[in-house]
Amino acid sequence: MENTNRLPQADILETRQSKLRARPGSPPWERPALVVLLVLTAVAYIWGLGQSGWANSFYSAAVQAGTKSWKAFFFGSIDASNFITVDKPPASLWIMELSARIFGFNSWSMLVPEALMGVASVWVLYITIRRWFSANAALLAGLVLALTPVATLMFRFNNPDALLVLLLTASAYAFTRALEEGKTKWLVWASVYIGFGFLTKMMAAFLIIPVFVVVYLMFAPVSVRRRLVQLVISAVTVVVSAGWWVAIVALVPAANRPYIGSSQSNSILDLILGYNGLGRLTGNESGLSSQSGSTGATGGGMGGNFSGSTGLQRLFNSEMGGQISWLIPAALILLIVAIWLVRRNWKTDRVIPAMFLWAGTFFITGIVFSFSQGTIHPYYTVALAPAVGAIIGMGVEVLWSRREQLAARVGLAAAIALTAVWSFVLLNRSSSWHPWLKIAILIVGGVAAIAIVVGPRLGQRIMMFTAAAGLAASLAGPLAYTIQTIATAHTGSMPSAGPTTSGAGFPGSGKGFPGNFEGGQMPPGMNSTTPSTTTNNTGSAPSSGTSGNSGSANSNSTMPANFKQGGSGGTEKEDTASKQIVSMLQKNASKYTWVAATIGSQTSATYQLASDEPVMDIGGFTGSDPTPTLSQFKQYVSEGKIHYFISGGGMDHGGKFNQMDGTTSNNSTTNGSTNGETTASAAGSNMQNGPMGGSSNSEITNWVQNTFKSTTVDGVTIYDLTQMK
Numbered sequence: 001m002e003n004t005n006r007l008p009q010a011d012i013l014e015t016r017q018s019k020l021r022a023r024p025g026s027p028p029w030e031r032p033a034l035v036v037l038l039v040l041t042a043v044a045y046i047w048g049l050g051q052s053g054w055a056n057s058f059y060s061a062a063v064q065a066g067t068k069s070w071k072a073f074f075f076g077s078i079d080a081s082n083f084i085t086v087d088k089p090p091a092s093l094w095i096m097e098l099s100a101r102i103f104g105f106n107s108w109s110m111l112v113p114e115a116l117m118g119v120a121s122v123w124v125l126y127i128t129i130r131r132w133f134s135a136n137a138a139l140l141a142g143l144v145l146a147l148t149p150v151a152t153l154m155f156r157f158n159n160p161d162a163l164l165v166l167l168l169t170a171s172a173y174a175f176t177r178a179l180e181e182g183k184t185k186w187l188v189w190a191s192v193y194i195g196f197g198f199l200t201k202m203m204a205a206f207l208i209i210p211v212f213v214v215v216y217l218m219f220a221p222v223s224v225r226r227r228l229v230q231l232v233i234s235a236v237t238v239v240v241s242a243g244w245w246v247a248i249v250a251l252v253p254a255a256n257r258p259y260i261g262s263s264q265s266n267s268i269l270d271l272i273l274g275y276n277g278l279g280r281l282t283g284n285e286s287g288l289s290s291q292s293g294s295t296g297a298t299g300g301g302m303g304g305n306f307s308g309s310t311g312l313q314r315l316f317n318s319e320m321g322g323q324i325s326w327l328i329p330a331a332l333i334l335l336i337v338a339i340w341l342v343r344r345n346w347k348t349d350r351v352i353p354a355m356f357l358w359a360g361t362f363f364i365t366g367i368v369f370s371f372s373q374g375t376i377h378p379y380y381t382v383a384l385a386p387a388v389g390a391i392i393g394m395g396v397e398v399l400w401s402r403r404e405q406l407a408a409r410v411g412l413a414a415a416i417a418l419t420a421v422w423s424f425v426l427l428n429r430s431s432s433w434h435p436w437l438k439i440a441i442l443i444v445g446g447v448a449a450i451a452i453v454v455g456p457r458l459g460q461r462i463m464m465f466t467a468a469a470g471l472a473a474s475l476a477g478p479l480a481y482t483i484q485t486i487a488t489a490h491t492g493s494m495p496s497a498g499p500t501t502s503g504a505g506f507p508g509s510g511k512g513f514p515g516n517f518e519g520g521q522m523p524p525g526m527n528s529t530t531p532s533t534t535t536n537n538t539g540s541a542p543s544s545g546t547s548g549n550s551g552s553a554n555s556n557s558t559m560p561a562n563f564k565q566g567g568s569g570g571t572e573k574e575d576t577a578s579k580q581i582v583s584m585l586q587k588n589a590s591k592y593t594w595v596a597a598t599i600g601s602q603t604s605a606t607y608q609l610a611s612d613e614p615v616m617d618i619g620g621f622t623g624s625d626p627t628p629t630l631s632q633f634k635q636y637v638s639e640g641k642i643h644y645f646i647s648g649g650g651m652d653h654g655g656k657f658n659q660m661d662g663t664t665s666n667n668s669t670t671n672g673s674t675n676g677e678t679t680a681s682a683a684g685s686n687m688q689n690g691p692m693g694g695s696s697n698s699e700i701t702n703w704v705q706n707t708f709k710s711t712t713v714d715g716v717t718i719y720d721l722t723q724m725k
Contacts, residue, residue, distance in 0.1 A: 030135040034126060037139060041122050041146045044486055045115035045155045050107050051489040054609055055158045058493065058621070059093065060110060061605035062086045063158070065614070066097035067105045073097055075249065077258045078601065081593045081614040083628075087262035087275065087621040089245065091199040092160035110158055117162045118155025121169050122146050125386050128173040129393050131180065132350040140471075141393030148385040149481035149497035150323035150378070156486070157495055160201045161382050167197040168208060169386045172357065175212055179353055182222040184230050191234040195241025202276040204383065207368060209238070211360035219353040246272070259627045261620040266627070283373030306494065307369070307376045314370045315381065322426050322498045324381035324388070326478045329422050330415035331388050334395025335359055337411030341402055351398055355391070362387035379495060400467070403455065413449040416470040420445025423477035429501040437480055445473035493602065577610035578714040585611040585644065593641035596718075597633070599623060599697050603648060616642060619697050630699040637721050645704045647717035 054060035058078070066073035068080040075082065076090030086093070095117075096110045103109040122142040130138035145151055154161045171193035178186035190212065197205030213231060220227045249257065249268045263270035271277075279285035308317040316325045339346075339355055346352045365383050369376055395415075402408040420442050427438035448470030455463040481498035490496075585595040585607060597616035598604050604617040618633075619625050628636065636642050708719040 027135055030139075033135070033139055034123075034142075037126075037142055037146065038119055038123055041142075042115065042119045044146070044152065044482065045118045046112060047486055049111045049115065049156060052111065052156065053107055053489070053491055055107070055111060055491055056493055056495075057491075057605040057609055058601045059086065059096075059158045059160075061601075061608045062090075062093050063096045063100055063110055064105055064609060064612070066090075066093055067100045072258075075258050078261070078605065078617055079594065079608060079614040081616075082258040083594065083614075083616050084259040084620050084625070085261040087271070088160050088201055089199040091196055092158075092163040092201075095163060096158060111156065114158055114162045115155055117166045118146075118151065121151075121155075121166045121386065124166070124169045124173050125389060128169070128176050129354075129390055131176055132354055133394055133397050137393040137397035139393075140396060141389040143475070144327060144389035144392050145385050147475060147478045147482050148324060148326075148382070148388070149478055149485055150382045151385045152482045152485045153323075153490060153495055153497040154379055154382045157379075157490060159379070161379065164197055164200045164204060165382055165386065167193045167200060168205065168383070171197070171208065171212075172361070172386070172390075175216075175357065176354075178230075179216065179219055179221075179357075182220055182226075184233060187216070187230050187234045188237050191237035192241045195238050195243075198238075198242035199245055202272055203280070204276075204380075205242075207365050207383075208361050211357060211364060215353055215356050215360065218356070259620070259625065261625060264624075264626060280374035280376065281368070281372050285374050307378050307380075310371050310373065312370055315366055315384075318429055318501050320369075320378045320381055322429065322481060322501055323378050323496070324384055326423060326426065326481075327388055327392055327419060327474065328384075329418045330474065331362070331391040331395065333411060333415045333418065334399060335391050337407065338395045338398040341398060341405070341408060351394065354394055358387045358390040358394070362391065377494060379497075403452075403463075409453050409455055412467075412470070413452045416445050416452065416474055417449035419474040420449070423474075427477060427480075430499040431502075433484075433499040434480065437476065441473050441476050444469055448473060577607050578716070580713050581607070581646075581716060581718065582610045584713070584718070585613055585615075588643075589613045591640070592643045593636075594643070596644040596646050597636075597642050597721075598646040598648070599701070600648075603646065607646065618700060623697065626696055628700075629696050630703060633700050634703070640722070642721050645708070645719040645721055647701070647705075647710075647719065 062072070062076060062078045062085075065077050065080040065082075069077070069082065071077070071082050072080050073094065074090070076085045076088070076093055078084060078086050095113050099113045100106075100109045122145050125145050126138045126142040128138075129141045151165070154165070171190045174186045174190035174193060177183070178190060194205050194209065212234075216231060217224075217227055220230075222230070246268055249260070254266050259266050260268050260271055262275040264274070273279075275285050306319070308314055308319045314320060315328065335355060338351060342349045342351045362384055365387070369380060369384075396412070399408040399412050403412070423441045423445075424438045427433070427441070448466050451458060451462070451466040452470060455466065458466070484499055485497040589595045589611070593614065594616040595611060595613040596604075596607060597618055598607065599618045600623055601617050601621050604615040608615040616628075616636075618628065620627065633642075704719050704721070707724055708721055709723040709725055710717050710719045712718070
């Protein structure tokens with residue numbers, strides 16, 4: 001006998017459409033509250049941006065190049081003469097370069113677009129959550145995103161992550177519309193945003209695709225056959241929107257374009273599948289593992305150690321914890337309890353697909369970050385911020401609207417209490433930094449949690465006050481970190497939000513050394529003098545010297561030139577070029593294709609930004625790219641294309657150590673340990689011929705040293721490639 005209680009398929013779809021629709025009506029206070037949120041976010045992200053100077057000089061140099069050459073603009077070259085590209089596709093550079101072309105190239109024209117991307121991300125997350133949930137939920141989601149410390153950091157910085165977060169959040173909005181209406185056009189828009197996310201940070205943009213596919217197959221308000229057709233169209237859209245630039249780069253002959261940085265074969269596909277693809281998961285990253293022949297747990301040369309040991313605990317450790325994890329425990333509790341409360345209506349209630357969408361995004365991205373053996377920096381966790389904000393906003397609404405149920409009140413209380421305890425733990429990692437704050441959060445959060453459980457007995461007014469106190473306690477920790485991040489300059493290759501924490505980070509994060517470099521112990525073979533500096537990256541004259549390490553490295557240790565020492569508050573002091581060297585580079589600069597060549601992107605970027613002239617980056621981003629070969633370099637020199645060779649090398653943008661020239665004579669002692677002791681000749685041998693540097697770099701350095709006259713300027717050895725010995 002036919003079951004008359006079952007609805008026909010058409011009725012099921014109609015019911016689902018009626019549930020998954022935009023919520024009508026808005027309270028009168030909603031729009032003013034949204035305006036306040038966005039304005040305060042803009043002020044927070046733009047305030048004092050100039051203090052960060054060029055931020056990450058590696059990408060700043062590429063922006064500078066893109067303002068001078070449309071070819072450099074298109075390919076993402078680090079220099080206007082188009083020797084080599086940066087290690088990522090150029091989409092994020094395009095935004096900054098267009099701004100710099102309009103307003104002139106300076107720190108503000110480069111960083112303000114990044115800050116506005118943060119404001120836009122908060123707004124897009126708000127309108128995404130608002131379609132299916134209340135204004136309170138949407139505003140709370142946006143507020144959590146705005147106050148996430150790592151989000152504040154990256155929306156005030158010039159790495160690709162700001163644009164990636166905006167594009168993926170916009171993709172979630174379009175996907176939500178697709179789930180709501182079942183229209184192909186919204187799936188296409190979601191796919192376009194993902195495609196351009198690929199042109200921002202390659203495979204990182206594809207992590208959300210499995211989530212979108214599964215959720216759409218489960219909840220789309222159209223027939224199964226139509227869902228499959230729409231997903232095929234979406235897949236084609238992703239390929240086209242991500243692949244057009246890849247196809248052009250692959251088809252242009254190598255002689256007519258710059259070398260593809262961080263690839264070992266001058267191939268864009270090598271970059272996609274290796275260094276920016278599977279290499280991040282396995283640790284077999286192109287440019288390191290291919291030369292060393294081994295990877296190990298550190299990810300092909302220290303990669304994994306930038307974020308601590310792999311495992312589920314990584315998001316909560318001393319490297320990543322203060323960046324993103326403040327509200328993750330609460331989000332997990334709210335997620336579980338909310339799904340339990342609406343479980344009987346899982347096919348029709350908007351809560352389930354929304355939670356599946358954002359929770360899936362969080363878990364897949366979080367698992368990749370937690371278990372990847374390759375290079376994973378703590379600031380990558382900004383990709384989790386929108387999902388955490390969305391889950392918090394939606395979860396609080398579901399539980400608060402059912403607060404008459406004990407399970408909902410217990411869930412809210414547990415979320416507040418656990419957040420207070422975890423905030424105490426995170427703040428205690430910087431025990432001398434506002435020590436009263438962790439105590440206040442613990443007390444207020446504990447009292448609020450207890451009051452919420454017994455809420456009905458206290459009355460509606462006290463219940464509302466208690467909820468507000470619990471929310472304030474939950475957000476106090478990330479708010480404090482955010483304020484500290486805003487007040488602190490962040491430069492260099494490995495920025496970190498918040499104050500210095502014990503046992504965390506790496507040079508440049510201001511938090512010591514990770515993994516097998518904890519305690520500030522340098523790898524064997526690393527010693528050099530740091531060149532003196534007299535001008536900063538904006539052209540003004542600061543005091544000479546370098547910042548001290550706020551980690552535990554002994555002050556007597558010596559580091560390679562351009563090796564970034566962490567400043568307080570998780571910053572790096574960016575290396576600067578002396579006025580005398582800059583004057584040398586600028587003299588008769590028009591006669592040369594590159595005014596200088598040097599090993600290591602941070603070194604080349606520093607001199608290029610200071611001189612406003614192209615500088616050749618030998619070895620590329622990781623220092624291990626096999627370009628140029630010795631014969632190619634000799635040809636450039638014979639043709640009069642390069643004026644100087646600047647000796648020295650250091651730690652590049654990715655945190656990997658480039659070879660050194662071996663000309664220094666200092667012995668290295670780190671933190672009182674003899675393990676780091678070495679002779680200068682050993683340093684040169686280890687760094688030039690070992691897995692950290694390319695053999696062609698060593699050959700070029702040796703040839704230059706043996707062939708051309710040198711001079712020392714402000715502690716830096718410079719070879720004039722037009723004057724033979």
